[in-house]
């Protein structure tokens with residue numbers, strides 16, 4: 001059996017609290033968790049270094065990796081391609097850190113097809129009504145985007161109900177309570193926890 005840290009997949013509807021939890025996790029445990037380095041076909045900017053901010057690759061190399069099923073998720077923004085590769089997640093584990101993957105439902109399904117041996121955590125809002133309030137309160141999304149996110153949220157919550165999809169579902173109602181549960185999932189050994 002390998003002693004490499006198993007990646008943790010955090011998913012849940014937009015506005016469910018993924019960024020809030022993951023930001024706190026990195027802040028409280030800066031040496032224990034890492035995000036994977038994404039691939040991109042865009043050119044490096046300023047002092048960006050290959051393998052650090054991104055793995056900078058050509059469009060051909062990117063497409064080859066797509067054909068080889070090397071990506072968990074990939075998408076196009078403008079004329080550039082971006083993706084999270086299976087290898088980038090393994091690289092984090094090889095460095096002795098737990099890779100945190102913040103991905104949506106389709107990505108969760110992709111991870112399940114790999115040999116990453118991930119643990120799956122779902123952050124669920126207390127209700128769609130509360131989710132709507134939080135999305136509005138965040139003030140980052142236009143009305144149309146909010147409606148789209150709420151529709152998608154219902155699908156995500158339905159999928160999460162299927163037995164065996166997630167190792168744990170945390171209902172993000174009271175923030176401190178949800179954080180405690182999140183922290184406990186990410187750091188199973190109580191003596192290693194800060195709170």
Ligand SMILES: Nc1ncnc2c1ncn2[C@@H]1O[C@H](COP(=O)(O)OP(=O)(O)OP(=O)(O)O)[C@@H](O)[C@H]1O
Nearest residue numbers: 013014015016017018019020134138172173174175
């Ligand atoms: N338990 C909570 N109680 C009240 N507000 C919360 C709680 N958890 C998160 N929020 C707030 O809800 C909003 C959405 O949270 P956050 O941005 O972390 O969601 P997300 O899942 O990362 O969304 P996205 O997938 O769109 O990035 C934020 O404004 C955050 O401060």
